[in-house]
Amino acid sequence: MIPVYIVTGFIGSGKSTFINEQIQHRKKLGGTALISAEEGSVELIKKPLQLDADTLSTISPTNPSSYDTIASEIANYIERVNPPKEIWIEWNGMLGFHQLETLLYSEKLSHLLQIEKVLYICTDQFVSTILPGLGNDVASQLYSADCIITETPTHHALLRTYNGEAKIVTQPSPEKVEQLCRNSTWGGLIPNLLVIGITTYILLVTAFRHDIPYSIHHSFAIITGLVIEAIPFLLLGTVGSTIIRYFVPQKVLLKLLGDHSWKSYGAAMISGFALPICDCAIIPLFKALVDRGIPLSVALLFMLASPIINPVTILSTWYAFPDNPMLSLWRIVLGLGVALLVALSFRFCPSSTAMIKARTPQGLSYEEIVLESAKPKYINKKRLLIHMEKEFSQLLFYFSMAAGVLSVVQVYGKPWLLQAGFALPDFAAIPILLVLAFFFSICSTSDAIIGKSLSTLFPISSVMGFLILGPMLDIKNVYILKQYMPTAFIVRLSITIAVMSYLAALVYQFLLS
Numbered sequence: 001m002i003p004v005y006i007v008t009g010f011i012g013s014g015k016s017t018f019i020n021e022q023i024q025h026r027k028k029l030g031g032t033a034l035i036s037a038e039e040g041s042v043e044l045i046k047k048p049l050q051l052d053a054d055t056l057s058t059i060s061p062t063n064p065s066s067y068d069t070i071a072s073e074i075a076n077y078i079e080r081v082n083p084p085k086e087i088w089i090e091w092n093g094m095l096g097f098h099q100l101e102t103l104l105y106s107e108k109l110s111h112l113l114q115i116e117k118v119l120y121i122c123t124d125q126f127v128s129t130i131l132p133g134l135g136n137d138v139a140s141q142l143y144s145a146d147c148i149i150t151e152t153p154t155h156h157a158l159l160r161t162y163n164g165e166a167k168i169v170t171q172p173s174p175e176k177v178e179q180l181c182r183n184s185t186w187g188g189l190i191p192n193l194l195v196i197g198i199t200t201y202i203l204l205v206t207a208f209r210h211d212i213p214y215s216i217h218h219s220f221a222i223i224t225g226l227v228i229e230a231i232p233f234l235l236l237g238t239v240g241s242t243i244i245r246y247f248v249p250q251k252v253l254l255k256l257l258g259d260h261s262w263k264s265y266g267a268a269m270i271s272g273f274a275l276p277i278c279d280c281a282i283i284p285l286f287k288a289l290v291d292r293g294i295p296l297s298v299a300l301l302f303m304l305a306s307p308i309i310n311p312v313t314i315l316s317t318w319y320a321f322p323d324n325p326m327l328s329l330w331r332i333v334l335g336l337g338v339a340l341l342v343a344l345s346f347r348f349c350p351s352s353t354a355m356i357k358a359r360t361p362q363g364l365s366y367e368e369i370v371l372e373s374a375k376p377k378y379i380n381k382k383r384l385l386i387h388m389e390k391e392f393s394q395l396l397f398y399f400s401m402a403a404g405v406l407s408v409v410q411v412y413g414k415p416w417l418l419q420a421g422f423a424l425p426d427f428a429a430i431p432i433l434l435v436l437a438f439f440f441s442i443c444s445t446s447d448a449i450i451g452k453s454l455s456t457l458f459p460i461s462s463v464m465g466f467l468i469l470g471p472m473l474d475i476k477n478v479y480i481l482k483q484y485m486p487t488a489f490i491v492r493l494s495i496t497i498a499v500m501s502y503l504a505a506l507v508y509q510f511l512l513s
Contacts, residue, residue: 001114002083004104005181008091008141009121010130015090016042018121018149022181023088025174031085033078037092044090049077053092059099064106071108078112087113096137097144117181120145120166127155142166147180215411222407227400238284238392257294257302260347268298268343269336272306282306283477287484296350301343304497307471308335313448317467320448321455327464330511334504335468342472342496401479429462430505434498437470447471461512465505473497 007015015038023029023045034048037056051070059067078084091100097118104113120142122131127150131138142148142162149169150156156168167180201220204212257264272282286303290296307313309332317328437447447470455463473494481490 002078002085002087002112003116004087004089004113005116006089006091006100006118007121008093008097008118008145010093010123010126010138011038011040013093013121013123013126014042015093015121016040016044018119018177019088019090020045021174022177026178028085033081033084033087034090035074035077035087036090037095038090040090048090049074053095056092056095056099056103059102061098061102067103067106068108071103071106074103075108075112083112086116091141093141094134094137097140101144117146118144119147119149119177119180121149122151122159124151124154127158149177219407219411222411223400223404227396231396235392238388257289257298260295260297264295264298265301265340265343268302269305269340270309271302272309273311283480283484295347297343297347300346300493301339304339304342304472305336308332308339308468310471313471317448320452324460327460330508331464331467334464334508335471338468338497338500338504339472341500342493345496346493405475426459426461426509427506429458430465430502433458433462433466434469434501437466437501438474459509461505461509464508465501468504469497469501472501 007019009015016036019034020042023032026032029046032046034044034046035051036044036048037051037053039050039053051073055070059070078087089100091097101115103109104115118141139162142159145163145166147167147169148159148163149172150159151171153170159166159168169176169180172180256267282303286299289299289302314328314332317331318325321327447467451463451467451470478490478494481493
């Protein structure tokens with residue numbers, strides 16, 4: 001397939017000059033085809049296929065006849081230039097990006113072209129004075145950009161509110177742009193690293209099996225087991241996130257969860273019973289809800305309560321403590337109480353930092369912009385797969401790092417922490433098990449099994465703290481959550497959960513006494 005590089009931005013931002021510089025630097029003039037939907041003051045270095053902006057503005061994903069003729073024109077152009085090694089598209093700064101995607105992913109072009117990179121060029125004057133007054137079409141271009149190129153760093157913070165994942169660079173050299181245009185390998189990097197790591201380990205074990213310490217074997221087994229166990233749940237969370245983003249109507253979400261009423265909090269609290277997935281898989285759903293305009297406190301309650309009320313979690317707790325069935329009930333009651341109090345703390349003491357990457361119902365994300373003009377059944381399957389692949393790869397990357405840290409702590413830190421648990425009063429043992437929960441909690445659906453083994457060494461009230469905090473806050477969740485939210489938000493959330501879990505464990509001890 002032919003790689004496609006898309007350059008977009010408001011008129012006068014320098015798109016034509018940028019493309020000319022890149023083609024000259026890359027020395028691929030003969031093998032490059034140009035397509036332009038803009039009429040700027042600077043001519044492109046090579047005669048492009050000129051598309052009419054008014055015709056492009058009528059493209060609708062629900063109406064194939066609106067883009068069939070244009071798609072045929074592009075296909076014929078590609079055939080005439082025998083086909084090119086790469087294509088650069090100068091997209092009109094006032095057209096929606098979903099219209100370009102509809103065109104390139106059409107039946108006549110989808111087997112020929114592949115979008116490699118989207119570069120958005122903007123000036124300081126445009127960002128400060130013009131951008132705030134423009135509509136969703138311009139926002140969709142910013143949201144879709146892989147790289148945003150600016151004059152100065154002055155407005156980088158503002159641009160990140162439109163797109164927190166894009167690389168933002170200031171006046172890059174042609175060499176730097178060429179580096180940015182190289183296709184990201186994150187989608188296949190993590191699986192490849194896992195395969196390489198397993199192969200290397202097998203070779204080392206085969207050659208030096210008597211010289212490798214047992215602790216290294218143990219660490220590698222923990223990493224491999226955690227990653228393999230997590231892949232289905234991460235994939236399930238990614239699919240669920242995509243469904244919420246693309247197929248659940250905004251009005252349905254807002255009706256159920258869209259305000260601060262007790263109805264919304266109740267729905268968020270019990271939704272986890274219908275979603276039997278683990279804590280690491282619930283985080284992408286949390287971000288999807290925030291992006292769709294759900295209040296942060298309600299989305300937080302959904303994220304924190306779902307792993308507690310998960311049917312699999314309930315059954316595993318009952319299985320681990322068959323002689324103490326009330327412990328399962330108290331885990332649910334105290335866990336939901338902690339989740340509700342944490343969520344309400346963000347409701348009544350809102351943090352501006354926490355909202356950096358959140359969107360309001362009035363500030364539609366790119367998915368909502370697409371849904372405004374297309375029914376769900378017309379959403380392009382290829383774009384859905386690209387979205388899921390990107391999000392799953394990022395989640396797997398963060399989870400793999402967390403698994404590595406977790407294995408080291410479990411192998412080398414666990415003996416010392418367990419030793420510290422002997423002969424401690426409840427109020428001192430609880431913090432130790434909260435630390436254990438953060439580092440050793442593997443999955444909300446299996447925490448109870450670990451808690452059962454700890455109950456022979458620690459007071460049962462401290463084990464309750466372990467069972468409450470583990471599904472809400474552990475090292476895996478922090479790594480995954482950091483992909484979506486600012487550090488200040490994560491720190492505040494972690495401290496609040498830890499304090500509430502400590503108090504809940506003390507309440508449980510009081511009830512027992």
